[in-house]
Amino acid sequence: MGNQIEGGDGSDRNSAGDKGAGKLEQLNPERNASGAQVKEVQATNPDNFTSRTEMTALSEPLTVAEKKAARNFDSFGIDMGDGTVQTSKGVQQKGGTTVYERPAGQAVEPMPPPSPALDEAPYDSPVTLNVQITNVPEVSEGVKPEEALQHLNQVFEAGAEAVRPVKEWLATPNAVNDALAGIGPALNTAVNYYANTPADQVMRDAQTALEMAGDALDRTFAYPHTPEERAKTAGMIMPLFFFEGNAKEPISPQAAETMGLEGMSEAELTALGIRRAAQDAGDLMMPEVPEHLRHLEFQQITDDLVRAMETKGRTIHLAEPGSEAWINLEKGGCNAKVVYPWCNEIFAKQGGPRVALLEEFLHGTQQKLGLLGDPMLPKQLPEIHVKDFMLRHAKMLGLDENDAILLRELKRQAIQRMEKDGYRWTGK
């Protein structure tokens, strides 16, 4: 092992070299061979060091004029043979500076309709995408698409009949809940979204969110949807973005223009859940909140309300006075009840308060939204949440002051019970 360098202990170094070696070891502790040892190895096996000792040949230095010429990139010109020169600024006439430019802009040519193969073909079938690339950013500067989509959660709480089908769609078993769950943290960011975002930007974000929702639909059901299905989905979601404005007022011309509504056919508008005002084709109306949920007197349960709920898949058991079902409700000290997680059946006293039946109905919506039975959520949360929602939308639901007083008290009691479970309500 004569060529092996032994661990340097300084024994073969001279005293002058010891200081230098010591500093070197401080800088590079792994280098512990003395100069003599290196020379010994080099003499034995010089090939290992050949490449390190050869110097790279230097090219001849440039003259000052050559350097200036090299920096003059504009003059790297290529003679095109037609009296022009190609430079970094484009094609120039010899002796002139004609520059041909085309400003960047939005693609103006309409996209051809997508091939049905994109939406309907089996996964393993090859498809070719025809894509137009633009340089226009499609994402709001003020809010990310995920945040805009997350805003749906807030608008869901509007609870109007017009938006309820959306909730039910979203709550389809294993529907977009998973997709939405991934963007939950964005919720807080969206709180001040409307306060800080220009209206036209809201519209653009809505479009982006709708596209995301369509993508979520695809992911959820694991197959591409037809354009009709996606349009239907978008149509169901779209009211959510506008509902808190005023469903009775026409969509603003600016919004209609931004959303590209004016160019749509009646059939396309219908698919999106939008109708034209009868007398004025220029006015586009969002779906109206159904009559039975508009300015309710909210005194007693009515047949209309029961029928409306039954059309939503609920079974309403109205207990007649003196019946066993009535007595059962009396024993519970209640006017209505529903069973988690089977909220499709509602039990209520005939002639009982509408607020009770409506509250139980909304539990069914919560169940479809996945708010019931989630171990990550406090078990009292549904009770608080539904009353909180009803109070915030008391006017829309037609609740009077007595209803509000009752709901506030029930909410307070539910919050107390939630605190016993180790949660504090931080909402209003």
Next chain:
Amino acid sequence: MSNLPRFLCKVKETLQDASGVTVHTDIDDLVPEYRPGDLLELRKPDGSIAQLESGLVSYFPDPEVVFSESGFHPPVAFFFRGLKKADIPPGTEIWQIVEHQIPKDVKHRKFERIEKTQGA
């Protein structure tokens, strides 16, 4: 560490409903680890045992009850589908056999995790 099965409550009264039975219990609050839809074990007075999928009854109280000073509170009530009143006699013990882990730290814009104010 799980200590299941865990005794939850006793059945005070069984009521027949359209599609099953509602059982009123002797407690007015539930452990937070229970979730609607969980399997519960019913140990009947005759010694028989059954494990059934349970629903939790949500009552909308009568306003007079809410504002009364009687201290009445709707009981914790379970619902069992497809059963008859005689299937769950009063005195039946209800035991928890499924336990959900409660998150120790939850961030939400409308609630937050705190220490329990009393044992549940």
